[in-house]
Amino acid sequence: MIRVAVTGACGRMGSGIIGRVLEQDDMELVAAIEAPGTPLSGRDVGELTGRGPVGVMVTEASALKDTLAETEPDVLVDFTIATAAVETIKTAAEAGVNLVVGTTGFSDEQMKIIEDCIKRNRVKAVISPNMAVGVNVFFKVLRDLAPVLSDYDVEIIEAHHRHKKDAPSGTAVRALEVIAESRGVSPEVAVHGRNGLVGERTDDEIGVHAVRGGDIVGDHIVLFAGDGERLEIVHRAHSRQAFISGVMRAIRFIESAEPGCIVDMGDVLGIN
Ligand SMILES: NC(=O)C1=CN([C@@H]2O[C@H](COP(=O)(O)OP(=O)(O)OC[C@H]3O[C@@H](n4cnc5c(N)ncnc54)[C@H](O)[C@@H]3O)[C@@H](O)[C@H]2O)C=CC1
Numbered sequence: 108m109i110r111v112a113v114t115g116a117c118g119r120m121g122s123g124i125i126g127r128v129l130e131q132d133d134m135e136l137v138a139a140i141e142a143p144g145t146p147l148s149g150r151d152v153g154e155l156t157g158r159g160p161v162g163v164m165v166t167e168a169s170a171l172k173d174t175l176a177e178t179e180p181d182v183l184v185d186f187t188i189a190t191a192a193v194e195t196i197k198t199a200a201e202a203g204v205n206l207v208v209g210t211t212g213f214s215d216e217q218m219k220i221i222e223d224c225i226k227r228n229r230v231k232a233v234i235s236p237n238m239a240v241g242v243n244v245f246f247k248v249l250r251d252l253a254p255v256l257s258d259y260d261v262e263i264i265e266a267h268h269r270h271k272k273d274a275p276s277g278t279a280v281r282a283l284e285v286i287a288e289s290r291g292v293s294p295e296v297a298v299h300g301r302n303g304l305v306g307e308r309t310d311d312e313i314g315v316h317a318v319r320g321g322d323i324v325g326d327h328i329v330l331f332a333g334d335g336e337r338l339e340i341v342h343r344a345h346s347r348q349a350f351i352s353g354v355m356r357a358i359r360f361i362e363s364a365e366p367g368c369i370v371d372m373g374d375v376l377g378i379n
């Protein structure tokens with residue numbers, strides 16, 4: 108039985124993950140953690156997420172160290188916000204708890220802190236900006252296509268719901284990194300939006316555009332524009348269940364992962 112703790116427990120992803128964990132025969136929800144000062148502390152997370160009481164009460168992140176010691180999870184799943192996730196990851200790693208992290212918006216400095224902490228404490232970690240199987244196939248297609256279309260102009264467009272706090276999406280940033288790497292250039296060639304008399308497009312630049320509105324779950328388009336034609340690689344998420352299915356795969360994968368290393372969903376799926 109895999110003992111699972113979830114942070115961001117009452118969020119869009121956290122609540123969905125908890126619902127799916129509760130349905131698994133090989134998993135047990137042992138902790139549900141929310142932001143410090145949450146008014147939901149002490150409430151049954153099953154009732155909060157519309158499933159009826161499950162006997163797991165919401166605890167605050169400020170008590171995470173004690174919560175981990177008392178509940179002894181095998182893995183902590185984090186879908187929160189970057190600034191919070193860094194602290195959560197440090198606390199979990201120091202407690203020897205493996206990690207599945209879907210939170211996006213980490214800076215390079217925050218990622219370095221996370222990498223060092225996971226390496227130092229020799230915990231296992233799956234960290235991926237998008238857990239959907241289809242998106243990780245999308246990344247592989249981009250890796251294979253980018254060298255062939257090296258002289259095409261690339262633009263990345265992502266669209267998400269009005270509540271998303273970070274931009275561009277972590278998925279769009281990963282797509283940018285994949286294409287930039289294949290071209291032997293820095294992701295700093297990105298041009299985030301365009302406004303004013305910006306002049307002609309340069310050959311090296313990669314446009315990145317974030318659309319926000321409504322309840323869009325997550326669309327990503329990578330456009331390769333050439334002379335007389337263009338190719339558009341598109342992924343559209345219809346439901347957060349696509350991400351949550353990937354989270355279940357990651358939770359089951361983690362035991363076999365290498366201690367002290369961070370892998371992503373491509374590794375979990377064996378397509379990297
Ligand atoms: N990797 C993937 O497949 C996916 C990643 N995401 C990312 O996951 C993150 C969360 O997305 P949503 O669930 O839509 O956001 P949300 O805002 O609905 O949920 C975040 C939750 O975290 C809680 N929280 C804030 N600070 C906390 C702390 N210190 N400890 C515990 N909980 C804390 C908030 O109260 C909230 O309930 C975002 O970074 C988003 O980009 C979202 C969907 C898929």
Ligand SMILES: O=C(O)C1=N[C@H](C(=O)O)C[C@H](O)C1
Nearest residue numbers: 211236237271276277278325
């Ligand atoms: O915030 C979201 O909703 C999502 N965020 C992730 C990202 O930033 O790429 C993944 C997915 O697109 C949904």
